[in-house]
Amino acid sequence: MLSILSNAWALLLGMLLLMLGNGLQGTLLGVRGAIEGFDPAGLSWVMSAYFLGLLIGSRSAPRLIKRVGHVRVFAALASIISAAFILYAAAPDLVAWAVMRLIVGFCFAGVYVVTESWLNDTATNETRGQALSVYMMVSMAGLVLAQVVLTLADPGGFTLFIVISVVVSLSFAPILLSVSPAPVYETASPMTLRRLYRASPLGAVGQLLLGAGASAVFAMSAVYGSQQGLSVEEISLFVALVYIGGFVFQAPIGWLSDRMDRRLLIIASSGLGAAAAAAAFVAQGEGMLVFAAALLIGGTFNPLYSLLIAHANDFLPPEDMAAASGGMLFLNGLGSVGGPVIAGALMQAFGAPAFFAYLAATLTALCSYALWRSTRRASVAVEDQAAYAAVMPSASPVAVEVAQEVAIEQILAAEEEEAAEEEAAEEAAAEGAGAAKGSGAAQ
Secondary structure, eight states, X not given: OHHHXXXXXXXXXXXXXXXXXXXXXXXXXXXXXXXXXXXXXXXXXXXXXXXXXXXXXXXXXXXXXXXXXXXXXXXXXXXXXXXXXXXXXXXXXXXXXXXXXXXXXXXXXXXXXXXXXXXXXXXXXXXXXXXXXXXXXXXXXHHHHHHHHGGGSOTTSSHHHHHHHHHHHHHHHHHHTTOOOOOOOOOOOXXXXXXXXXXXXXXXXXXXXXXXXXXXXXXXXXXXXXXXXXXXXXXXXXXXXXXXXXXXXXXXXXXXXXXXXXXXXXXXXXXXXXXXXXXXXXXXXXXXXXXXXXXXXXXXXXXXXXXXXXXXXXXXXXXXXXXHHHHHHHHHHHHHHHHHHHHHHHHHHHOTTHHHHHHHHHHHHHHHHHHHHTTTSOOOOGGGSOOOOOOOTXXXXXXXXXXXXXXXXXXXXXXXHHHHHHHHHHHHHXXXXXHHHHHXXXX
């Protein structure tokens, strides 16, 4: 890990600043929207526009990079992001915000592809898994730090918008001055949705439901806090706990994933998240329960993304894993576009606590479907399961495919080790038979 930090510290520092800016803009818009008098339904369309831009950008960015190069794409898209962050404060209008969120989502998709390609280029086969883990930790640190920055100035003014614009602008320097043009990362063509569903119904349907729930969590948490009457400091803590939960739960769920039936773990994880959301809804957002629920819900949604990919891999040959990940990424993105809109409409009709009712419903649907699927097909033996590789739901196709490469390498290594053990056992048996034959001849 130290070698990764020494080789890619500038790239990781730039990514930390980018994620700080991105994490702060989402929370800040939720708070500022309430100050401007925007209702939850209107803000939900603004929040959803980001995921639509991310979905479009994730499919367009590789072609754009191939045509003009990594450096130019990164510099252009990051500059647009920086400008959009300033314009939020200058144009407090729902339509203007939605258009800018769409543009920002598209640009961040390209920025993610570029930075993840550069990071992948700096790693070796032996360090690629560690590099992905460090990248995820840095990204999560930026998102959590963003919630702290929210409390340092009045969200009703211009200061925080200027801060996020400056932070993104500063991220250019360590990245552009430390990298060389990376080779274009050719992502695999996504597997058709029909074929993906046939290979892993739970993987396909699960990603669609997960996207619909996770996008609402990450986009509408600040809107919920504002509608519930929480202070800026409380909103900051609430959103930070969502990200902290996602980070803290990733490792233990990943550890369990390689040691038990993954469908049972999906059922348990989604069931725990649904119970936490239902409890917060019943409590109507009162007391400390809402903060505990944020931690558990974040800890559910983030690891489930990697868990569903790993489950789908259990039923796929290694050569199909990259294509399948592209299909699941698309389904997750498709669900993400609709999630905030549905949650916002419910909050508008039934009040802020409906936010938790929606999350409970999506997680219950995922838990129920996983439970039903467990009765339709035999589980894969634990020793035959594909390796679990942690990756964030916001990752680009590059990071998802890198995670798949790590999983494939572990599968191949395990197969080679098993073959070597079988060969050694056969040699030992042959030597034993020869020794026995020699002993019999001597007698």
